[in-house]
Amino acid sequence: MAITSIKNLKEFSTANDRFEGSHLLCPGCAHSMIVRELMNATDDNLVIASNTGCLEVSTAVYPYTSWDTSWIHIGFENAATAAACAESMFKARKRKGTLPNPDAPVKFVAFGGDGSTYDIGFQWLSGAMERGHDFTYICLDNENYANTGGQRSSATPVGAHTSTAQAGTHSYGKTQRKKDIVSIMAAHGAPYVAQLAPNKWKSMAKGFQKALETEGPCFINTVSACTTEWKFDPKDTINVTDLATDSLMFPIYEIINGHELNILYRPKNVIPVEDYLGAQGRYKHLFKPEYRHVIDMIQKEVDEKWELLQRREEARV
Amino acid sequence: MSTGVLGTEKRGIRELGAEEKVGWDEVTRGVVLDSFEGDATDIVHKKAEERNYSDFNSYTATVASWRIIKPVYNRDICIDCQNCWVWCPDTSIISRDKQMLGIDYDHCKGCGVCVEVCPTNPKSLLMYSEATDNDEALAGWPQKEKKEKK
Numbered sequence: 001m002a003i004t005s006i007k008n009l010k011e012f013s014t015a016n017d018r019f020e021g022s023h024l025l026c027p028g029c030a031h032s033m034i035v036r037e038l039m040n041a042t043d044d045n046l047v048i049a050s051n052t053g054c055l056e057v058s059t060a061v062y063p064y065t066s067w068d069t070s071w072i073h074i075g076f077e078n079a080a081t082a083a084a085c086a087e088s089m090f091k092a093r094k095r096k097g098t099l100p101n102p103d104a105p106v107k108f109v110a111f112g113g114d115g116s117t118y119d120i121g122f123q124w125l126s127g128a129m130e131r132g133h134d135f136t137y138i139c140l141d142n143e144n145y146a147n148t149g150g151q152r153s154s155a156t157p158v159g160a161h162t163s164t165a166q167a168g169t170h171s172y173g174k175t176q177r178k179k180d181i182v183s184i185m186a187a188h189g190a191p192y193v194a195q196l197a198p199n200k201w202k203s204m205a206k207g208f209q210k211a212l213e214t215e216g217p218c219f220i221n222t223v224s225a226c227t228t229e230w231k232f233d234p235k236d237t238i239n240v241t242d243l244a245t246d247s248l249m250f251p252i253y254e255i256i257n258g259h260e261l262n263i264l265y266r267p268k269n270v271i272p273v274e275d276y277l278g279a280q281g282r283y284k285h286l287f288k289p290e291y292r293h294v295i296d297m298i299q300k301e302v303d304e305k306w307e308l309l310q311r312r313e314e315a316r317v
Numbered sequence: 318m319s320t321g322v323l324g325t326e327k328r329g330i331r332e333l334g335a336e337e338k339v340g341w342d343e344v345t346r347g348v349v350l351d352s353f354e355g356d357a358t359d360i361v362h363k364k365a366e367e368r369n370y371s372d373f374n375s376y377t378a379t380v381a382s383w384r385i386i387k388p389v390y391n392r393d394i395c396i397d398c399q400n401c402w403v404w405c406p407d408t409s410i411i412s413r414d415k416q417m418l419g420i421d422y423d424h425c426k427g428c429g430v431c432v433e434v435c436p437t438n439p440k441s442l443l444m445y446s447e448a449t450d451n452d453e454a455l456a457g458w459p460q461k462e463k464k465e466k467k
Contacts, residue, residue, distance in 0.1 A: 021424025
């Protein structure tokens with residue numbers, strides 16, 4: 001098993017990038033940070049499937065491709081299916097002895113945005129997890145359909161303004177809760193499920209390596225701050241992600257074999273969610289006096305979720 | 318005769334099943350772009366300058382025209398922490414043998430993330446307007462900021 005060393009950042013920086021520049025993602029987009037990190041975290045050959053979304057439309061604009069590995073673009077819902085099929089074919093051809101280079105280490109990865117993971121590709125993802133293919137599904141969660149103009153998805157959190165859940169005099173944005181995809185995937189009994197963030201590069205690289213190493217279907221939900229739809233300055237991508245992890249809006253944790261929960265990052269100083277919400281334009285309306293109660297509601301839910309995670313980690317069940 | 322779905326003869330395009338009749342269980346049409354010329358089996362151990370990129374690889378393209386501000390790099394202050402390398406979204410920080418060498422201005426979009434994550438004092442990367450000359454920027458580099466005691 002060949003894996004790049006991630007002891008420290010200097011060691012990690014000797015990895016040779018396999019995700020090229022001049023893709024057309026927005027300046028400061030966290031998608032490419034996450035994809036780069038995955039591809040730098042391993043020396044193995046990668047077979048990657050992307051379903052429709054920002055990542056796909058920006059990295060393979062004809063006549064260019066930004067991928068230095070095997071990469072396929074497929075329909076909005078099918079990244080998990082494509083990766084699963086490629087994996088099945090690889091296994092079958094290995095068994096029949098028709099592979100030119102059967103000993104080469106190959107890993108199968110699927111990338112999807114939150115729209116294609118939480119909503120449109122959910123059924124296909126669930127199917128692939130149930131069938132137990134040896135692949136890793138990575139969700140780049142930017143909490144809306146950013147590619148098509150920022151519509152709400154089931155990953156959009158309460159109170160966020162989106163183009164189809166607008167904030168105004170009668171509404172404070174999306175009123176429904178965010179779907180807890182990590183728990184849903186853990187409930188499939190997947191051997192490795194995690195929620196990671198690009199600002200904590202080490203836990204992220206370790207999580208990726210663990211998922212690639214683990215046999216069976218693995219799922220990773222990554223926080224991908226969207227400068228365009230979350231409405232912050234492109235230079236602040238990492239700062240906003242820091243706020244997200246330190247305010248516990250995005251706790252970083254892993255669940256092994258569907259039950260063993262480990263918290264991977266405990267902020268030294270937990271900051272109020274208000275700081276995180278205030279850094280983004282999509283939550284601007286919540287600071288009006290009439291919507292103040294929504295911030296308190298979000299804070300309460302975040303605290304409850306953190307309490308739950310800690311209890312589950314202690315219980316070791 | 319079909320000229321293919323894209324009607325182009327650019328080098329390296331392989332069309333799948335453009336001319337023959339295909340059954341229900343075969344792929345009809347699609348395009349494969351090769352990222353590299355020739356053998357590409359050991360790409361992971363090759364640095365960018367050793368690779369044989371094809372015309373289809375976006376490495377050969379540039380997005381420099383997107384930029385209105387650009388990062389300028391000051392080697393004298395840099396401590397090679399590689400924060401900018403790990404968080405650059407555009408693969409534009411050139412790092413070799415644990416050393417930061419500079420910025421790839423063909424691929425940089427000027428987002429400014431590298432400046433934000435730079436831990437030195439003063440910062441070893443700063444944003445300047447695209448028209449600024451790099452040497453001029455380096456000559457007028459800010460001094461170390463003293464921490465105010467509270």
